[in-house]
Amino acid sequence: MKPSFFSLHEIWMILRFGIVGVMATLIHMSVASGLVHFASVNVFTANLAAYLIAFIFAFSGHFFWTFQTGGALRQALWRYFVISASAFAVNNLVLLALVKSGVLSKVMSVLIAAAIVPAISYFASRFWGFKQAQTDHGVV
Incomplete structure (x- = not known):
């Protein structure tokens, strides 16, 4: 039986998705601002590096925890x-x-x-x- 969209399983999955997303956003912001402020990295280079790090974190979180496929x-x-x-x-x-x-x-x-x-x-x-x-x- 497939879980319905409003099942506890689905709600928990949405919450996990949100938690991973918020954490990825915080990682992106922290890495980008840290590279710009402390290492004087170009803002666009810092943003790209931060995006890639956050992407890896988000993918891992969603693959192994959110969706557990x-x-x-x-x-x-x-x-x-x-x-x-x-x-x-x-x-x-x-x-x-x-x-x-x-x-x-x-x-x-x-x-x-x-x-x-x-x-x-x-x-x-x-x-x-x-x-x-x-x-x-x-x-x-």
Whole structure:
């Protein structure tokens, strides 16, 4: 029997996803600010390094704890990269549209665009990214 979307199992999975996401965000912020402040690294280089470190943390957290699929590591890593890059692209497109519309302040536009990413990431990760590969004979 598959758990329903509002089951305790699903709610716990959403909470784990949030915990990993918040921790990854804090890692990203800490590494980027530390590299810029203490090592005088270029802000874009620092942001890229911090993003990659946070990405590795988030992927590991989601693979081994949030979704606990036990599936193919390489497949899940590739899919999570696609999800992460796509969510970032959607974030920027929404931000661009909101800023260009002039309806909201830039800060409110950033907050709304950023709020969309976790939902996209969760559903894509839950139903595709960390889903075990299937063949005609069952799980690969």
